[in-house]
Amino acid sequence: MRATSRAGGMEKLIAVGLAIAVAGGLGAAWRVQAPSQHDLEAKAQEALVLTRIQSAVASSPSFIADMVAARNAKGDDVRFLFGTSELEYVCDDTAHPTRFFDEHDYGFSLMCVGNAGCQSLWQAMELAALEEEGAVSGNRIALMLGTQWFMEDGLTESAFAKRFSEETFATVMVNPRLSDATKQKIYDRCVAMGANPQQLDELKNPSLVSSINRAISDLPASVERSEAIMDDVNEQGRPFEETTADKADAITDWEELNELVVEEGKRSCTNNDLGIYDEYYTDIFVPQDKENREKDEPQCTEWSEKEFGDFEIFLDVCRDLGIKPLIVLQPAKGAYYDNTPYDKESREIFYNKIRSMIDEADAELLDLTPYEYDMYYLRDVMHPEWKSWVIVNQKLCELYGDSND
Numbered sequence: 001m002r003a004t005s006r007a008g009g010m011e012k013l014i015a016v017g018l019a020i021a022v023a024g025g026l027g028a029a030w031r032v033q034a035p036s037q038h039d040l041e042a043k044a045q046e047a048l049v050l051t052r053i054q055s056a057v058a059s060s061p062s063f064i065a066d067m068v069a070a071r072n073a074k075g076d077d078v079r080f081l082f083g084t085s086e087l088e089y090v091c092d093d094t095a096h097p098t099r100f101f102d103e104h105d106y107g108f109s110l111m112c113v114g115n116a117g118c119q120s121l122w123q124a125m126e127l128a129a130l131e132e133e134g135a136v137s138g139n140r141i142a143l144m145l146g147t148q149w150f151m152e153d154g155l156t157e158s159a160f161a162k163r164f165s166e167e168t169f170a171t172v173m174v175n176p177r178l179s180d181a182t183k184q185k186i187y188d189r190c191v192a193m194g195a196n197p198q199q200l201d202e203l204k205n206p207s208l209v210s211s212i213n214r215a216i217s218d219l220p221a222s223v224e225r226s227e228a229i230m231d232d233v234n235e236q237g238r239p240f241e242e243t244t245a246d247k248a249d250a251i252t253d254w255e256e257l258n259e260l261v262v263e264e265g266k267r268s269c270t271n272n273d274l275g276i277y278d279e280y281y282t283d284i285f286v287p288q289d290k291e292n293r294e295k296d297e298p299q300c301t302e303w304s305e306k307e308f309g310d311f312e313i314f315l316d317v318c319r320d321l322g323i324k325p326l327i328v329l330q331p332a333k334g335a336y337y338d339n340t341p342y343d344k345e346s347r348e349i350f351y352n353k354i355r356s357m358i359d360e361a362d363a364e365l366l367d368l369t370p371y372e373y374d375m376y377y378l379r380d381v382m383h384p385e386w387k388s389w390v391i392v393n394q395k396l397c398e399l400y401g402d403s404n405d
Contacts, residue, residue: 034223035230043230047071048237051098054088054115056228058126059165063229065133068111071240072137077108079137079400080130082123083144085116086330086383093379095261095389097396105247108400117159119149120310121189124317128186129168131321132175140399142326143314144392148382150350151300151342154307160193170203175321182316189310254394261386265376274335275375277385285336285381292339300341303350308357315361326364326399328392329354333381334372347372366395 035043044066050057053064068078081087081097094100101110113126123143130136149155169190173183187204191197251257268277276285318325329351338344351369358365368388371377379385384392 035226037226040226040229041066043233045070046237047074047076047240048233049102049109049240049243050233050237051102051110051112052088052236053111053113055232056225057232058113058115058118058163059225060167060229061126061129061133061135061171062167064111064113064130065135068135071109074240076240076244077137077400078111078135079108079141079396080135081110081112081142081144081396082118082127083112083114084118084146084149086144086146087112088115089383091379091385093261093264093385093389095257095386095393097389097393100389100393101396102243103246103248104250106250106397106401110396110400114144117163119146119155119159120307120314121155121160121186121193122163124310124314125165125168125172125186127314127323128175128178128317128321129171131177131323132171136321136323138400139323140326141318141323142328142396142399144328144330144384145311145354146382147330147332147347147350150303150307152304154304155193155310157194160190160195164190164193164195166199166203169200173204177322178317178320182313182320185313185316189313250397254390258387258390261390262376265386268379269376273375274333275378276333276381277379280380289336289339292336297341299343300346301349303353308353311354311357315357315363318363319361324363326366326395327354327358328366328395329369330382330384331369331372331377331388333378336381344372366392368392 040060040063044063047070048067049071050067057063071078087098097110098112101108113130114123118126127136127141169186172178172186187200190200265275269275269281271278272281272285274281274285315325317323332342332347334344337347342350347369351367355365355367368377368384368391371388374387376386377384377388
């Protein structure tokens with residue numbers, strides 16, 4: 001892992017401390033109950049295992065980096081899988097990576113980062129910030145790329161605003177390995193998505209005065225965020241030693257695992273022959289498919305150029321940082337999308353565009369799109385499950401195994 005100076009973190013701590021003092025003079029007594037920066041740093045040093053990094057915790061790359069450093073110091077090897085809503089749901093699937101790598105010893109631990117609304121622009125910023133904080137080991141990372149990100153107009157302003165993190169943006173802007181051109185692309189896209197240019201300019205300024213001004217103006221939000229971070233870690237985190245002791249040996253017979261998850265899929269999908277779990281099929285698929293057939297809308301021949309541009313920014317970040325990403329291209333359920341504007345021919349337009357971008361960037365592709373019409377690769381019409389996770393997990397073992405960076 002690249003060593004980084006924590007002087008910037010101390011500067012932030014001083015700034016926040018001064019801001020709190022000022023706020024105290026203004027009568028903000030409510031701040032006393034909130035976790036302090038010191039409390040958060042102490043919590044990170046407990047080397048807790050938090051496999052799903054979402055919402056509040058994901059908004060603080062420095063906190064994640066401290067957690068990673070504390071675990072690695074105890075002999076762990078933390079690696080990243082970036083994604084979106086497929087990483088946030090809780091299920092009984094044996095092969096889901098948030099469960100699989102917690103339960104089996106493959107010589108590394110997996111940290112899954114992202115939840116609904118985290119699309120290409122968010123992934124680009126989160127990676128750049130985590131790398132700047134020294135959290136990214138080696139030169140490989142993995143990304144679950146969602147087909148739905150590129151439908152209609154791509155990333156929405158509301159989704160961007162919900163996931164935007166001031167700390168993440170500020171950390172991205174001081175990463176010396178990012179080119180000025182890449183930083184400018186990120187800045188411009190944030191403005192286009194509704195971010196205040198004056199606020200972004202403030203965040204680009206690393207001076208102490210600017211840090212104090214930000215801390216004062218955003219103190220209520222900072223308190224809310226620190227409370228949410230502490231709540232997430234207290235609720236989901238487990239001691240590193242405990243998780244290590246509980247791990248079983250690595251599974252080497254992937255075909256046997258595949259057979260196991262197929263049985264799990266069969267138990268979850270009993271009222272249809274599409275491999276969709278029962279509740280989703282009844283409550284969502286059936287009425288929505290009926291509505292789609294009645295609409296009979298024209299085929300979509302153009303996917304979101306904005307999202308393609310954001311994905312290009314992600315690839316630019318990887319190039320600047322010397323990282324070769326593994327891009328997992330997720331399938332979409334053919335039985336559903338064939339009755340929408342995004343039919344098989346339309347999806348091939350999108351898939352071919354993504355494949356070309358990945359090839360031009362010299363990235364690595366894990367293509368799951370051949371399984372759009374097969375059973376037990378998707379749990380609904382968009383989220384990978386069962387057999388898909390077996391393929392992904394096997395690839396992650398190759399990517400992050402002991403012999404690789």
